[in-house]
Amino acid sequence: MVKVVAILIALAGTAGAEIVDLPEQPVAPDVTDASVSRFGYRVGFGDLPIGGQDTFLFSLGLGIEHPLFGHVRALAEYEYVFTETHGDPARMPPPEHGSGHRIHLGLRHVLADKQLDVLRLWIDGELGAGLGMFSDNITGTHALPDAFAGLRLGYDFHGRRSSPASVFVAEFLVRVIAIDRGAGVMGGVGMYWGN
Amino acid sequence: MSCVSSEVRHVWVSLALVLASAQAGADGHYVPVASHSISLGFSGHGTHIDGASETGGGPTLELALGVGRWQPFVEGMISTAGVGSWTMPAVDDRVDGWMGRGGLGLRWIARQFRPDPSGAIELYLQAIAGVEKFWWHDGTRLTRPDVGVGFGTQIRVFPFHGFTTRIDVRLLFTPTDRESAWVSCRGTCTAATNDGSAAGFMTGMQFGW
Numbered sequence: 001m002v003k004v005v006a007i008l009i010a011l012a013g014t015a016g017a018e019i020v021d022l023p024e025q026p027v028a029p030d031v032t033d034a035s036v037s038r039f040g041y042r043v044g045f046g047d048l049p050i051g052g053q054d055t056f057l058f059s060l061g062l063g064i065e066h067p068l069f070g071h072v073r074a075l076a077e078y079e080y081v082f083t084e085t086h087g088d089p090a091r092m093p094p095p096e097h098g099s100g101h102r103i104h105l106g107l108r109h110v111l112a113d114k115q116l117d118v119l120r121l122w123i124d125g126e127l128g129a130g131l132g133m134f135s136d137n138i139t140g141t142h143a144l145p146d147a148f149a150g151l152r153l154g155y156d157f158h159g160r161r162s163s164p165a166s167v168f169v170a171e172f173l174v175r176v177i178a179i180d181r182g183a184g185v186m187g188g189v190g191m192y193w194g195n
Numbered sequence: 196m197s198c199v200s201s202e203v204r205h206v207w208v209s210l211a212l213v214l215a216s217a218q219a220g221a222d223g224h225y226v227p228v229a230s231h232s233i234s235l236g237f238s239g240h241g242t243h244i245d246g247a248s249e250t251g252g253g254p255t256l257e258l259a260l261g262v263g264r265w266q267p268f269v270e271g272m273i274s275t276a277g278v279g280s281w282t283m284p285a286v287d288d289r290v291d292g293w294m295g296r297g298g299l300g301l302r303w304i305a306r307q308f309r310p311d312p313s314g315a316i317e318l319y320l321q322a323i324a325g326v327e328k329f330w331w332h333d334g335t336r337l338t339r340p341d342v343g344v345g346f347g348t349q350i351r352v353f354p355f356h357g358f359t360t361r362i363d364v365r366l367l368f369t370p371t372d373r374e375s376a377w378v379s380c381r382g383t384c385t386a387a388t389n390d391g392s393a394a395g396f397m398t399g400m401q402f403g404w
Contacts, residue, residue, distance in 0.1 A: 039306060040318060041346045043364060060364055060396065062346065080366055082394065097248070099394040118310075163309040164225050168316050191348055193306030193318050 036166055036194035038065040042077075046186025048179060050083065051139050057186065058082045059102070065192065071110040075128065078103055083134055098136025104128050108152065120156040125149075126175070150175030154190075167194035225307050226315060228261035229357045229404075236361070238399025240294075242369055244278050244329075244337065251276040251294055255399060264304040266319075272296040276329055292332050298325025298341075305346075314352045321345045323365065343367040343397070359403040367395045 044059040061079035068074050078101070085096040106128015113122035132144040154171025169192040177184050239252035253274030259266045276294040300323035308316045322344050329337040345365030352358045370393075 041364075058396075060346075060366060080394070082396070097243070157308070157310060159308050159310045160312075162224065163307070163315075165306045165308040165318075168308040168310075191318070193308055193316075195306075 036067065038073075038167075038169060038192040038194050039063070040169065040190060040192030042079075042173065042188045042190030044079065044173070044186050044188030046175075046177070046184055046188075048144075048177060048184035048186075049182040050085070050134060050142055050144065050179070052181050053085050053096075055083050055085045055096075057184075058084075059186075059188070061102075061188075063190070063192070065108070068107070073108050075106050075108055075126070076104070077130075081132065081134065083136055085136070085138075096136045096138040098134055100132055100134030100142075102130060102132035102134075104130035104148065106130075106148065111151075118158045120158075122152075122154060122156070124152040124154075126152060144179050146177050146179045148175050148177045165193040165195060168192075169194070225264050225304060226309070226351075226353065227263050228259075228266050228304065230261045232259045232261065232266075232357070232359070232403050233257065234259070234359065234361065234401040234403030236363075236399050236401030238272060238274070238363070238397055240274065240367065240395060240397040242341075242367060242395030243393040247278050249276060249278040249395075253294075255401065257401065257403070259302070259403075266302040266304075268300050268302065270296075270298050270300060270323075270325075276331075278331075290331050290333055290335075292335075293330045294327055295330075296325055296327045296341075298323050300324070313354055314350065317349050317351065319347055319349060321347075321365070327369070339369050341367050341369045345397075356404050359401075361401040361403065363397075363399050363401060365397045367397050369393055369395060 040063060042059075042061045042063060044057075044061060046057050046059075048055050048057055059079040059081040061077050063075060063077040065073045065075045081100050081102050083096070083098045083100065106126055108124045108126040111123045111125045113120055127149050129145070129147045132146065133141065134144065135141040150173060152171045152173050154169060157168045157170075159166055159168070169190075171190050171192070173186075173188040173190060175186050175188075177186060234255075234257040236255045236257075237252065238255050239250070241248065241250045243249060251274040253272055255270060255272045257268050257270040259268035272295070274294045274296065275291070277289055277291045279289040300321055302319050302321040304317050305320050306318040310316070322342075324342045325340070327337075327339050327341055329335075331337070343365045345363060347361060347363040349359050349361040
């Protein structure tokens with residue numbers, strides 16, 4: 001707890017707040033897209049064959065993205081993951097419930113997009129890899145390296161030049177994740193803010 | 196707090212790294228939060244008690260101060276609560292009751308997007324600590340502390356007294372009864388509880404002025 005308070009106090013010293021209300025036009029999307037880093041979160045859910053058993057996953061995650069070149073962006077994510085596994089109901093096994101951490105690194109690229117004034121609709125593809133550490137109440141701790149590929153559908157909403165975040169992004173995610181004993185699928189809803 | 200040790204520390208460290216990343220890109224002029232505000236809402240939660248899932252939902256009240264991008268707040272919640280046993284998942288084995296929760300927290304506006312001068316869509320991060328009390332219908336009582344971290348989106352409308360709509364998501368860590376976990380799981384079941392904490396979550400929606 002002391003660590004957290006110290007971190008929060010340190011960050012407070014750098015936080016500024018000033019009301020600015022300038023009559024400016026929105027920023028043209030093509031001006032900002034190539035150079036804007038993003039920060040945001042995602043609520044996800046899915047299924048993975050952890051330990052050979054179908055396991056439901058629910059995750060809360062934070063992510064950052066940084067443009068590399070062209071329409072390619074690098075992404076880094078941290079997720080806190082809840083897991084739950086139900087065995088054969090006839091045998092009445094105890095449900096396995098657990099939790100863990102997962103980190104993903106990857107790349108995403110625009111596959112198609114459509115500009116509508118300050119709104120840009122898009123479909124992006126992504127590739128990457130990661131590592132999860134999950135513990136549950138029955139089988140213990142699992143270290144799960146993975147690789148993933150996915151699609152993201154969403155929109156960018158571009159703001160005024162005086163806006164601290166130049167863009168707001170909302171997206172749906174569908175991702176296939178491969179681990180040592182098979183593959184699973186996850187989906188999610190995310191929101192990101194450009195700097 | 197020794198009762199919520201290693202797993203919570205991992206989350207703190209991860210959050211600190213993310214905060215540092217977020218702060219690095221958080222330039223610009225932010226419209227500050229209101230100096231005083233009150234919020235009403237509804238939240239649902241899912242935690243564990245003695246290895247069994249506990250869920251419920253109910254109304255919330257929050258009183259907050261505002262300093263720049265920071266909002267210290269106090270909050271209260273009255274919620275339904277229900278917990279079942281894995282040995283008898285039938286409805287008649289479920290124990291219901293009520294939960295009351297009070298807490299303190301600190302919220303930070305990490306990002307602010309202003310599509311026009313009248314409002315903003317904001318990303319916030321927060322840390323909380325509180326106390327939960329359960330009143331079960333079978334007469335049992337339980338009081339336990341919790342700590343948590345969270346994030347969410349809030350939409351503020353500046354001309355309308357800063358009216359705020361907030362969607363809130365939190366990780367919640369509560370102490371685990373180790374002895375009960377042994378009994379209900381047997382064998383190697385203590386892996387998830389050997390750090391003395393159990394993870395849950397809380398999510399809700401609030402309207403504030």
